[in-house]
Amino acid sequence: MRTSVLRSVAEAALRNRSSSSSSHLLRRCYSSESAPERKVAILGAAGGIGQPLALLMKLNPLVSKLSLYDIAGTPGVAADVSHINTRSEVAGFMGEDQLGQALEGSDIVIIPAGVPRKPGMTRDDLFNINAGIVKSLCTAIAKYCPNALVNMISNPVNSTVPIAAEVFKKAGTYDEKKLFGVTTLDVVRAKTFYAGKAKVPVSEVNVPVVGGHAGITILPLFSQATPKSNLADDEIAALTKRTQDGGTEVVEAKAGKGSATLSMAYAGAVFADACLKGLNGVPDVVECSFVQSNVTELTFFASKVRLGKNGVEEVLGLGPLSDYEKQGLESLKPELKASIEKGIKFASAN
């Protein structure tokens, strides 16, 4: 009761954001004690990404219930994480019989379930195994928590997101505002690499990354990076390539032991936090994500997205592009289009 009254007042304050009391009210309204109940489920929670992501979500005061699901290993991960003295109650679920229980009542479902790359593989080489995993998990989401926001991490994201959309369409639960391909790691990398090259504080850096999440479909827009810098064209080209190959850099360094897990868990936690803030009515929450889109002729595309109480509030445009970026945009379209179509075809046929 007290919380809902507080929230109405805070929302009124939001409408008049110059009010000196508004920031105080909002702080109270969205602080951990009064934040609304939010259940977050992680599918693939015992994996390389799933475990550190479970840790990071346990540290998030906006989460009240943390549901950890995998086909094996979740009781141990859940017992371990549950001892941390933060707000959320943790429950572990293992095996398909428990998937419904894991999902029921979820506000956000994060999916890092599936196999990772080994050196020499592309993300698309994961399609044959991961497409089926994502399809069956999304079928369960449509049944048990059709209104949840879905944060898709499993690769190839350029195809797994269209697969999820088709599964939800077939089930009659598709809401394009609620399905997200997580491309935050591309942004995290672009920020880190840009800060290093431009010699600016990394905490102040912003770089949009658009397109998709594989090789040349990852298009960082360094012309829009802030703080501004005077990097030469060849430096921008090298930064772009390093961002596009960031995943492969980690795969090769891990030499057969998987792909990015820790940086991905961080990126997944940043994106889920943004979704939670959006759901809770925090204004001006903007992150890049691979979503259903009209920004280009492609039906799914990553760009900046404003997050709100229903998920996507607004898909933002690309802004001004340099000639180099315009070229990159045209070059990525055929590959991204083919990956989207591959996902749709798989989901329609199976």
Ligand SMILES: NC(=O)C1=CN([C@@H]2O[C@H](COP(=O)(O)OP(=O)(O)OC[C@H]3O[C@@H](n4cnc5c(N)ncnc54)[C@H](O)[C@@H]3O)[C@@H](O)[C@H]2O)C=CC1
């Ligand atoms: N979107 C992105 O930026 C990134 C995506 N990834 C992708 O994330 C996925 C997971 O990577 P890792 O955690 O390193 O792999 P991992 O092999 O360490 O963990 C995957 C987990 O998924 C579980 N799993 C398999 N089938 C399942 C099912 N049907 N239901 C529930 N859980 C199931 C496994 O038991 C395992 O615990 C890979 O596809 C990888 O390519 C990785 C890094 C970045």
Ligand SMILES: O=C([O-])CC(=O)C(=O)O
């Ligand atoms: O490269 C991979 O296979 C995993 C991934 O998506 C990334 O690290 O960006």
